[in-house]
Amino acid sequence: MDKAGKSERKAKLKAWRDGEHEKARALFPLESSRLQHFFDGVEALRAEQGCFHDIRHSMQVIDAMQLSGAEANALLDWCNDHGGFCDCEIAGNAFLYWRDARV
Numbered sequence: 266m267d268k269a270g271k272s273e274r275k276a277k278l279k280a281w282r283d284g285e286h287e288k289a290r291a292l293f294p295l296e297s298s299r300l301q302h303f304f305d306g307v308e309a310l311r312a313e314q315g316c317f318h319d320i321r322h323s324m325q326v327i328d329a330m331q332l333s334g335a336e337a338n339a340l341l342d343w344c345n346d347h348g349g350f351c352d353c354e355i356a357g358n359a360f361l362y363w364r365d366a367r368v
């Protein structure tokens with residue numbers, strides 16, 4: 266492939282990724298500033314205490330953020346959808362998914 270072809274492919278790939286990220290952002294369960302707060306809180310507790318293979322840290326942060334039941338459910342469902350089933354997976358998989366797609 267020549268150079269022009271390569272940069273065209275790169276541009277197409279970027280456009281596709283941007284589109285995927287836009288779709289991903291539309292499904293974020295909370296605005297990014299609150300997700301940032303959530304992930305920071307979970308990661309801080311995980312770093313300090315480790316993961317207990319449950320979501321106790323996430324629940325503690327959700328509690329502190331005073332999310333409604335509906336918001337908490339949407340957030341945890343969304344974490345599940347992106348590989349976050351326990352605190353370390355939420356701080357890892359779901360966090361990386363969010364970080365990649367956020368603006």
Ligand SMILES: [Zn+2]
Pocket residue numbers: 316317318319351352353354
């Ligand atoms: Zn874990």
